[in-house]
Amino acid sequence: MKSKVTVTCPSNIALIKYWGKKDTGVQIPQNPSISWSLSDLTAKTTLQYTPGSGRQINFSYDGVPKESFLPKINDFFTRIEEIFPWVKDGIFNIDTINNFPHGTGIASSAAGFGALATALVEIEGDLDRDSSEYWNKVSELARLGSGSACRSMFSKPAVWGVSEAVENSSDFFAVELKTTIHPSLQNWKDCVLIVDSGEKKVSSTAGHSLLNGHAYANSRFTQATENLAEIVRVFEEGNVDRFIKIVESEALQLHSMMMSSIPYYMLMRPNTIAIIEEIWKFREETNLPVCFTLDAGANVHLLYSKEVESSVKTFIESNLLPYCQNAMYLCSDIGGKPQIENHD
Numbered sequence: 001m002k003s004k005v006t007v008t009c010p011s012n013i014a015l016i017k018y019w020g021k022k023d024t025g026v027q028i029p030q031n032p033s034i035s036w037s038l039s040d041l042t043a044k045t046t047l048q049y050t051p052g053s054g055r056q057i058n059f060s061y062d063g064v065p066k067e068s069f070l071p072k073i074n075d076f077f078t079r080i081e082e083i084f085p086w087v088k089d090g091i092f093n094i095d096t097i098n099n100f101p102h103g104t105g106i107a108s109s110a111a112g113f114g115a116l117a118t119a120l121v122e123i124e125g126d127l128d129r130d131s132s133e134y135w136n137k138v139s140e141l142a143r144l145g146s147g148s149a150c151r152s153m154f155s156k157p158a159v160w161g162v163s164e165a166v167e168n169s170s171d172f173f174a175v176e177l178k179t180t181i182h183p184s185l186q187n188w189k190d191c192v193l194i195v196d197s198g199e200k201k202v203s204s205t206a207g208h209s210l211l212n213g214h215a216y217a218n219s220r221f222t223q224a225t226e227n228l229a230e231i232v233r234v235f236e237e238g239n240v241d242r243f244i245k246i247v248e249s250e251a252l253q254l255h256s257m258m259m260s261s262i263p264y265y266m267l268m269r270p271n272t273i274a275i276i277e278e279i280w281k282f283r284e285e286t287n288l289p290v291c292f293t294l295d296a297g298a299n300v301h302l303l304y305s306k307e308v309e310s311s312v313k314t315f316i317e318s319n320l321l322p323y324c325q326n327a328m329y330l331c332s333d334i335g336g337k338p339q340i341e342n343h344d
């Protein structure tokens with residue numbers, strides 16, 4: 001066992017969305033999802049472990065104790081006891097910090113649980129970092145913290161949930177897409193346009209449960225499963241037009257599921273729609289490879305190939321910033337995986 005480790009883990013953005021959990025097991029998705037890691041939007045977590053009897057967890061954010069986070073972390077430790085019985089005992093000092101500012105509305109739980117899960121596997125020290133078992137274990141632990149966190153472990157697109165289109169895919173952990181990615185879909189970027197920096201209107205947990213008994217749920221799960229199989233082919237073949245159609249449709253389906261649930265929610269704001277319309281107009285006029293996706297919130301993720309970066313930057317500055325809160329946006333390269341720093 002090691003005693004102290006620091007891990008930096010990227011967050012990720014889903015292209016095919018995880019929205020809806022099975023009622024068996026913990027955080028088992030209703031449909032497979034696929035995401036890109038965001039290497040420049042990270043959480044850095046230091047975990048210090050001291051053996052002892054009984055469990056004590058201390059949690060701080062950038063050195064400042066944050067007791068409000070403890071219930072979620074405690075639940076996480078209880079869930080992983082089956083996989084890692086040793087976490088029943090000991091003192092766990094956890095300090096974390098995100099490299100993006102507070103109040104951006106960007107979910108940090110994927111990066112945070114990704115970092116903590118990696119740190120726990122490192123502390124245990126039983127698996128070889130170059131083995132797939134190591135990353136399966138990290139991903140499985142991360143899933144038990146937050147479902148989407150299990151996809152933050154891979155530089156290539158990460159698939160979570162059983163799909164006939166992806167070998168070794170699993171509901172328990174994410175795997176990296178093994179096929180060669182066509183050059184036209186390598187080297188993309190994501191700029192998150194901050195429309196609303198406030199707290200989430202619906203927590204993920206509450207959001208997922210809106211799918212229980214939802215009139216359109218089964219069609220949605222079937223469509224997501226089909227979209228996933230198609231996007232896997234698109235990644236190989238490089239059909240950027242199809243990529244754009246699938247990704248934008250997934251984002252709008254996610255929101256339409258929220259608008260048609262009971263209770264219903266409208267998470268887009270007027271500026272979300274204004275930005276989407278600007279993106280559509282820009283694409284029509286320039287024919288450049290740009291598209292959008294959305295999380296369960298009002299911010300817009302603008303995805304584009306790095307080849308057209310300078311035109312997109314000009315477009316953001318001139319057409320999109322007026323719709324962003326405090327003219328705020330954050331850009332990231334696609335890719336990245338947890339980076340580990342051992343202290344002893």
Ligand code: DP6
Nearest residue numbers: 014017018033146147148204205296
């Ligand atoms: C809309 O992973 O945050 O971002 O498993 O309850 O922690 P929990 O939910 P979470 O849900 C993310 C939903 C999403 C789509 C996605 O990332 O696939």
